[in-house]
Structure formats: C-alpha cells, structure tokens
Amino acid sequence: MDEAPNVEGGVPVPADSTAIPALRGFAVRLPPAASPGSWVDVIALPDGRKGVVLGCCAEPSIAERVRSDARESLRRNGNPVSSLDRVDGLPVSAVGAVIGATTIAYRTHGDSAAVVVPDSGPTDRRDGDLVVCHLAPGATVLLSTAPIAGAAALLGSGAALHPDRLADLLAPAANGKRGVAVVLYRHPPDPMAITLPAAPANLAVSRERLRAWLAEAGLDSESCADVLLAVGEATANATEHSVVGADHEVRLTVSAALSGNLLQLAVSDDGRWKQATVSQGHRGHGMQLINALVDSVELTTTPDGTTVAMLKEVP
Amino acid sequence: MTQARFAVRSASGDQPPVVSVVGDIDLANVEEFEAAMSKARNGSPALTVDLTAVSYCDSAAVRALFSIAADAQLTMVVKPTGHIATLLGISGLDRVATVVRRD
Numbered sequence: 319m320d321e322a323p324n325v326e327g328g329v330p331v332p333a334d335s336t337a338i339p340a341l342r343g344f345a346v347r348l349p350p351a352a353s354p355g356s357w358v359d360v361i362a363l364p365d366g367r368k369g370v371v372l373g374c375c376a377e378p379s380i381a382e383r384v385r386s387d388a389r390e391s392l393r394r395n396g397n398p399v400s401s402l403d404r405v406d407g408l409p410v411s412a413v414g415a416v417i418g419a420t421t422i423a424y425r426t427h428g429d430s431a432a433v434v435v436p437d438s439g440p441t442d443r444r445d446g447d448l449v450v451c452h453l454a455p456g457a458t459v460l461l462s463t464a465p466i467a468g469a470a471a472l473l474g475s476g477a478a479l480h481p482d483r484l485a486d487l488l489a490p491a492a493n494g495k496r497g498v499a500v501v502l503y504r505h506p507p508d509p510m511a512i513t514l515p516a517a518p519a520n521l522a523v524s525r526e527r528l529r530a531w532l533a534e535a536g537l538d539s540e541s542c543a544d545v546l547l548a549v550g551e552a553t554a555n556a557t558e559h560s561v562v563g564a565d566h567e568v569r570l571t572v573s574a575a576l577s578g579n580l581l582q583l584a585v586s587d588d589g590r591w592k593q594a595t596v597s598q599g600h601r602g603h604g605m606q607l608i609n610a611l612v613d614s615v616e617l618t619t620t621p622d623g624t625t626v627a628m629l630k631e632v633p
Numbered sequence: 634m635t636q637a638r639f640a641v642r643s644a645s646g647d648q649p650p651v652v653s654v655v656g657d658i659d660l661a662n663v664e665e666f667e668a669a670m671s672k673a674r675n676g677s678p679a680l681t682v683d684l685t686a687v688s689y690c691d692s693a694a695v696r697a698l699f700s701i702a703a704d705a706q707l708t709m710v711v712k713p714t715g716h717i718a719t720l721l722g723i724s725g726l727d728r729v730a731t732v733v734r735r736d
Contacts, residue, residue: 518661522635525657525689543716550691554660604692610723 341368342579342633343536345485347500349374355381356463356499359389363396363416366578371401372499373412373430374463384410392416399425399448411463417503422459423450431465434458435473456507456534458484463499480504480533504536509575516557516568516587524572525550535576541632545583548611549574551604552585552626559589568623581632583612586625635661637687639669649679649708658690667697679706684717685735695724702729710735 346358356374363369369392375381384405392401392414401414402425411428424432425447434451435458442450453459458473458481460466466488476484481502488500510531514520528549532542549572556570568589575582608615612630637656644650650673658666674680680701684690701707707730711717718734721727 518659519634521659521661522657525659540714543719546689547691547716547720550659550689554691554693557660607692607720607723611719 342538343481343504343506344368344370345481345502345536347485347489349498354378357381357385358499358501359385359392360501361389361392363393365396366419367396368417368503369393369396369398369401370415370417370461370501370503371412372461372463372501373405373410373427374499375408375410377409380408380410384408384412388412388414398423401425402427402447413461413463413501415459415461417453417459417505420453421450422453423448424461425449429464431460431462431469433460433469433473435460435470435477437470453505455505457505459501459503459505460488461501461503466498466500478530478534481536483533504534506576507531507534509573511571511573513569513571516570516589518554518557520570521550521553521557524553524570528572528574531574537581537632541581541630544611545574545581545630548608548628548630549583549585551607552628555604556585556587556589556624556626559587576632579631579633581630583628583630584625586623588623635659637662637665639665641669641673643673643675644677649681649706650674650677651681651683653683653686655686657688658694660691660693663693663697666694667700670697670701674701674705677705679708681708681710683710685710685712687717690717690720692720692724695720695726698726699724699729702726707731708733712736 341360341362344360348358349356355376355378358372361369371388371392373381373384387404388401396416398414398416402412405412405427411430413424413426413430413432415422415424422434426432436454438452440449441452456477458477460469460473472487476487481504485500485502512524512527514524525546529546532545553570553572568587570585570587573584612628614629616627618625635657637654637658640653642651652669652673670680709730710733713734721732
C-alpha cells in the first residue's frame with residue numbers, strides 16, 4: 319500500500335518521502351515505500367480532540383481494510399477501542415488513540431507500542447484494552463507499530479525539541495526495524511514568560527527563549543518566523559522608547575501561551591513615557607509589521623506601562 | 634547579546650561591493666551593520682547585501698537598508714522563503730531595491 323497517509327491539514331506527499339506534514343504538535347514518519355502496508359491517519363475530531371490510528375500489516379489488502387474501518391470508526395465514535403474492533407485475529411500491529419485536553423486514551427494491538435513522557439502511569443484501564451494516561455503540559459507521546467529501543471530515554475532528554483527534530487533522532491532506531499510507522503506528539507507546553515531590563519542587548523535573550531518555547535510547542539517553521547518577528551518588533555519598540563522617555567529602569571515582559579489553535583502573545587513594559595518624546599513614527603513602522611504578521615493586535619497604555627497583546631491562529 | 638559577522642568585499646571591475654551577514658541583526662548591533670555597509674560602499678554608486686545567512690532581522694535592519702537604498706543602487710540577496718523575504722515584502726523594501734532570491 320503506497321498510498322499517502324491521510325493527514326488533515328497536510329499537503330500531497332511525494333512518493334519517496336517518509337516525513338509527513340501533520341497537525342500542529344505531531345510528527346509522522348512512515349517506513350520507505352519499499353515496505354508497504356504501513357499507514358498513519360491523524361484526524362482532527364469535531365469536538366477538538368485529535369484521533370490517531372497507525373498500523374502495519376504484511377498483507378496490504380488487509381492493511382487497507384483495517385485502516386479504512388479504523389478511520390471511519392474514529393470519526394464516528396471518537397473511540398480508540400472500537401476503532402480497532404476489527405483487528406482481532408488479524409496479523410496487524412496497530413494503535414488507535416484519542417488525545418484530549420489533559421489525557422490520551424489508546425489501544426495497542428500486536429507489536430505496537432505507546433510511550434508517554436513524563437509517565438505517571440495509566441489513570442484508568444477499561445474494557446481490558448483501553449489505557450488512559452494523564453498528559454502533563456509539554457508531555458511527549460510516541461506511538462509506533464513496533465517498540466523502539468531507548469525511546470523513553472530519548473523522549474525524556476528531548477522534551478524541549480520540536481517533535482519533528484525528535485522524530486529525526488528516533489529514525490535510526492526505528493529504521494533498524496522493517497516497516498515501523500511512527501507518530502510523535504507534543505502536548506501544548508505551559509505558557510512562557512520572561513522579564514528583563516529593557517536594553518538592546520536583551521532582545522536576543524528574550525528572542526532565544528521564545529524560539530525555544532515555540533519549538534517545544536511544535537509550531538511549524540513559518541508560524542515560528544512570523545511570531546519571532548512580531549514579538550521582536552514589539553520588544554524592540556518598547557526597548558527604544560524606554561531609552562528615550564522613562565525616568566527609571568524599565569523592565570519588559572515577553573509572554574506566550576497556546577490554547578487550542580490560538581497563540582496569545584504579549585510584550586508589556588512598566589515604563590512611564592513622556593508622551594512628547596515617544597516617536598510615533600518608529601512605533602508606527604513596527605506596528606505595521608506586527609499587524610501583517612499576527613491576526614489581531616491590541617495596544618493598551620496606562621500610567622503603569624504599555625502592553626502589546628497579539629493573537630495568532632496557528633495551524 | 635545579538636551576534637552577527639559582517640564580511641565586506643570591495644568592488645572589483647564592474648561588480649559592486651558586497652556585505653555578507655551571518656547571524657542576527659536587531660537594535661543591539663544595527664550600527665555595526667550600518668558601519669559595514671558604509672565601509673563597503675566607500676562612495677560606490679551600488680551595493681550588494683547578502684542576507685542569505687541571516688537567522689533573524691527586524692525593522693531596525695530594514696530602516697538601515699532603506700537609508701542605503703535612498704542614494705545607492707541596492708541589491709539584496711535573500712532566501713526565497715522565510716521571514717526575511719516576508720519582512721522585505723511587508724516593509725516595501727522590495728520595491729525600492731533589487732531582490733535576488735537564492736538558497
């Protein structure tokens with residue numbers, strides 16, 4: 319079965335490619351086309367949860383049937399157990415999983431494996447097959463059609479890496495086994511905030527902190543670049559103005575939080591500008607850029623400081 | 634602290650001088666960028682700025698480039714995709730200077 323995986327939000331995949339664009343937070347790797355019968359589906363369920371089914375079977379026609387049954391069932395019921403109802407007795411390794419706001423529920427079949435890091439143990443086991451685990455902010459999940467040696471340790475040490483990067487690191491271990499399909503998932507991390515004195519030398523410091531957090535959150539590279547520039551402009555504006563008008567050392571806070579598909583960003587300062595000295599020209603130039611890069615911008619000035627709050631919808 | 638290296642190659646024959654930048658440009662080091670461009674130009678009517686190895690730059694760099702473009706023939710070399718191409722488009726810098734897209 320050489321068919322490209324059905325990954326919503328993705329693009330057509332070249333036949334020789336094994337890295338598949340997927341929903342945010344996910345990285346998908348399929349075995350080479352020479353090893354048919356493997357598939358991955360990542361589905362955004364109507365209630366906001368994410369459904370994942372992956373599997374492999376030496377017999378491509380069985381794989382195709384199991385895949386289509388599982389996909390349909392997951393869409394209809396959002397239930398990882400019933401998604402694999404028809405694999406019993408078949409020579410298939412498969413995982414069905416549903417990821418919610420704070421939990422992952424999954425069922426494994428055959429050789430397949432699920433690893434959750436940090437691992438607080440299953441919170442529930444039902445129907446003999448269903449495993450439910452708590453997902454902490456920033457948790458990483460690995461689902462694979464065969465166990466991958468050393469995976470838990472790698473997931474633990476790579477907790478701050480973009481899931482795509484982590485998938486690349488896992489590839490040598492997974493490739494040793496013929497036909498292993500892999501899905502990595504990163505749960506949205508805790509919000510970040512960094513407060514520093516307003517100084518040009520600190521722009522790079524807050525930028526690197528934000529860059530690391532965006533990678534941890536699994537954002538695509540285009541959204542990352544837009545966000546770094548929008549927040550960078552807001553931070554640079556605030557830094558410039560603090561040099562001009564404030565009567566005390568101004569501190570800047572850069573913060574970011576991810577909730578569903580909405581990225582909330584803010585740059586706030588505790589400066590008290592002398593209005594006449596604020597260069598509207600420069601702020602205007604930066605604001606024009608920010609407006610083009612994010613979906614909404616709100617500038618709030620009070621006697622205690624200024625906050626630029628930005629919202630950006632991310633895929 | 635913002636880190637960048639600015640390499641300057643002087644004009645030779647009909648080739649304009651070139652400034653190649655590696656790293657980040659922001660408010661902290663934009664003056665170094667301006668100095669490198671003015672040193673490279675040294676009166677030349679044209680200047681090429683290679684930004685393909687720039688990992689971050691913002692409107693501070695854009696302002697510096699606008700001011701060069703105001704009285705010199707400016708050519709910028711950038712990657713075809715990524716945030717610098719976006720920045721040039723949004724700021725309008727691509728309308729007052731020549732942009733060469735190259736990986």
